[in-house]
Amino acid sequence: MKEYIFLNIGSTGINLAQSYWHLFCLEHGISPNDGEPDLLCLPKDDDNSHVIFRETKTIPYGPIKYTPRSVFVGEQSEIDSIRAGSCKNLFPAESLIDCPSECGGVYSKSYMLKVQLEKTIEQMRKETELADSIEGFMLFNSIGGGLGSGFTNALLEQLGDSFGKTQKAGFNFYPVYDISSKPHQVINSILALAKMQDLLNLSFVLDNSALARMCTNQLERESASFKDMNSIATLFLSQLTCSMRNDGALNTSLSEMESNLVPYPTIHNIVSSMAPLYPAQKVLENDLLVTDITLKLFEQASFMQNIDINQGKYMACAVVYQGDIVPKDVGHGISRIKTSRTIQFVDWCPTGFKCGINYQTMHEQIPDIMDIKRVKRGALMLGNSSSYREFPKMFVQMSEDINALKIFKKDFECIEESDYDVALEQLKAKVSDYTEIEAETVEDEGQTEEH
Numbered sequence: 001m002k003e004y005i006f007l008n009i010g011s012t013g014i015n016l017a018q019s020y021w022h023l024f025c026l027e028h029g030i031s032p033n034d035g036e037p038d039l040l041c042l043p044k045d046d047d048n049s050h051v052i053f054r055e056t057k058t059i060p061y062g063p064i065k066y067t068p069r070s071v072f073v074g075e076q077s078e079i080d081s082i083r084a085g086s087c088k089n090l091f092p093a094e095s096l097i098d099c100p101s102e103c104g105g106v107y108s109k110s111y112m113l114k115v116q117l118e119k120t121i122e123q124m125r126k127e128t129e130l131a132d133s134i135e136g137f138m139l140f141n142s143i144g145g146g147l148g149s150g151f152t153n154a155l156l157e158q159l160g161d162s163f164g165k166t167q168k169a170g171f172n173f174y175p176v177y178d179i180s181s182k183p184h185q186v187i188n189s190i191l192a193l194a195k196m197q198d199l200l201n202l203s204f205v206l207d208n209s210a211l212a213r214m215c216t217n218q219l220e221r222e223s224a225s226f227k228d229m230n231s232i233a234t235l236f237l238s239q240l241t242c243s244m245r246n247d248g249a250l251n252t253s254l255s256e257m258e259s260n261l262v263p264y265p266t267i268h269n270i271v272s273s274m275a276p277l278y279p280a281q282k283v284l285e286n287d288l289l290v291t292d293i294t295l296k297l298f299e300q301a302s303f304m305q306n307i308d309i310n311q312g313k314y315m316a317c318a319v320v321y322q323g324d325i326v327p328k329d330v331g332h333g334i335s336r337i338k339t340s341r342t343i344q345f346v347d348w349c350p351t352g353f354k355c356g357i358n359y360q361t362m363h364e365q366i367p368d369i370m371d372i373k374r375v376k377r378g379a380l381m382l383g384n385s386s387s388y389r390e391f392p393k394m395f396v397q398m399s400e401d402i403n404a405l406k407i408f409k410k411d412f413e414c415i416e417e418s419d420y421d422v423a424l425e426q427l428k429a430k431v432s433d434y435t436e437i438e439a440e441t442v443e444d445e446g447q448t449e450e451h
C-alpha cells in the first residue's frame, strides 16, 4: 500500500489544510469533527482512504477513528485556528507544531527553527512507522511567507537526508506581490524557489493572483477572499488526488505523475487548469458536454497561473476527467483541441496528451462546505509548459525593482550575501533552461542521448 503524508506549513498551508481535510473526510464518509465513520454513508468498493488516513482506536474495542496522515507547522495563532475550526478534533495534538511568532515574515529566521524542525521530522518518522510504505510527502506552503519559504526549505533539506527516496511534491502558492509594502516576500520567494528546484520532484504552482481572478470572474464574487481561493485549491487537490484515494485511471501515484509530466528532474513546475467552475447559486440548464469542458480547460481563464500559457510550448499534458463521462466523448474533446492548434507541443513531444477518467461522483459534498456549484462532470489539466519561465523572469525583475541586496543585508542575517546572488543566478538560469528546452528538436535529443 502506498500512503502519503501531508505537511502544512505557515498560514497558507494551515488554512488550506482545514478546507481540504474537511472535504476529504466527507468524500470518504468520515466525520470531519472527530474522524469517526459516518454510519449513514455506504462503504464504497474502490475506496482507498487508507492512503491518506490511518485507522486508530482510542480504547480497545472502542470505535474506529480515522486520523489524517498529516503534520502542521505554524505560529501559535495559526495552530489555535485548527482547534477552533470545523475539524477541531480530527488531528492529534502531536501533529500540531507551533513556532515563535517573532520569526514571522523572513526566510532566514524561519530557516533556523531547529527545535521545530526536529519535532517535525520526529513526527514524520512516527507517521512513517504507522504506515505500510510511504510513497510521498505533499507539502503545502506559500513561497512568499517566512515559514512557507525558510522552514519549508530547511525541512526539504532534512527530508532529503532522512527520506531521500520518498517522492516530494510541493503545492507552492505564489502570493500577489505588493513590492512596496512587502518587499521581503520577493526575497523569500527567490531563496525558496532556487533551493526547491533540487529538492522537489514536482511543484504544483498555485498563483494567488490567478485564484483571485477566478473568484471574481468565475465565482462572481465582488472581491476575492482567502476562503474562496482555498476552496478552488481544495477542489484542485481533490481532483488531483482522486485517482490515488480511489481506484483511479491516470496519475494514480506521485511517481506516475512525475513520469508522465517531468522530462528532466528540475523542469518539474506544473501549470494547471480546471473546468467548469460556477458559484453555488448559478442556474444551469444542463451540465457542460465533455467537448465544451475540454475547450474550456484550455482557455486562459481556467488556468491557476496568471501567465500567458500560449506563449510557451507544452512538454507534457495530462487531462483527468471526473464524473459521468464516456471515453468516446473524451477522444472527441481532445481531437477538437488538437485540431484547433491553440496549444503547441515542443518538437520532441508532438502529441503528448495523456487522458484518464475517474468515475467517482464530482464533489458530492461541496455544498456542505463551500459556495461552489456541484456539477456532474468536470476535468483537471496538468501541464509542463515552457511558459512557466515567466515566473523566474518576474522574480529577477522584482529583485531589481526593490533593490533587494539592500533589504537583504539589513534583514536577512544568517545567510551570506553570496547565497542570494547564487539563488538569483539560478533563477536566471532557469529562464534560459526553459527557452533552450522549448527550442530543442528531435535531432538535438538524439545527439544528447549519444553523448
Ligand SMILES: Nc1nc2c(ncn2[C@@H]2O[C@H](COP(=O)(O)OP(=O)(O)OP(=O)(O)O)[C@@H](O)[C@H]2O)c(=O)[nH]1
Binding pocket: 009, 010, 011, 012, 013, 015, 016, 103, 104, 105, 106, 110, 141, 142, 144, 145, 146, 147, 148, 149, 173, 175, 176, 208, 226, 227, 229, 230
Ligand atoms: N491562497 C492563500 N494565500 C494566503 C493565505 N494566507 C495568506 N496567504 C498569502 O500568502 C502570503 C504569505 O504567506 P503566509 O502563508 O501568510 O506566510 P507564512 O508561511 O505563515 O509565514 P510568515 O510570513 O512567517 O507568517 C500572504 O502575504 C498572503 O498573500 C491563504 O489562506 N490562502
Ligand SMILES: [Mg+2]
Binding pocket: 010, 011, 075, 078, 104, 145, 147
Ligand atoms: Mg504566518
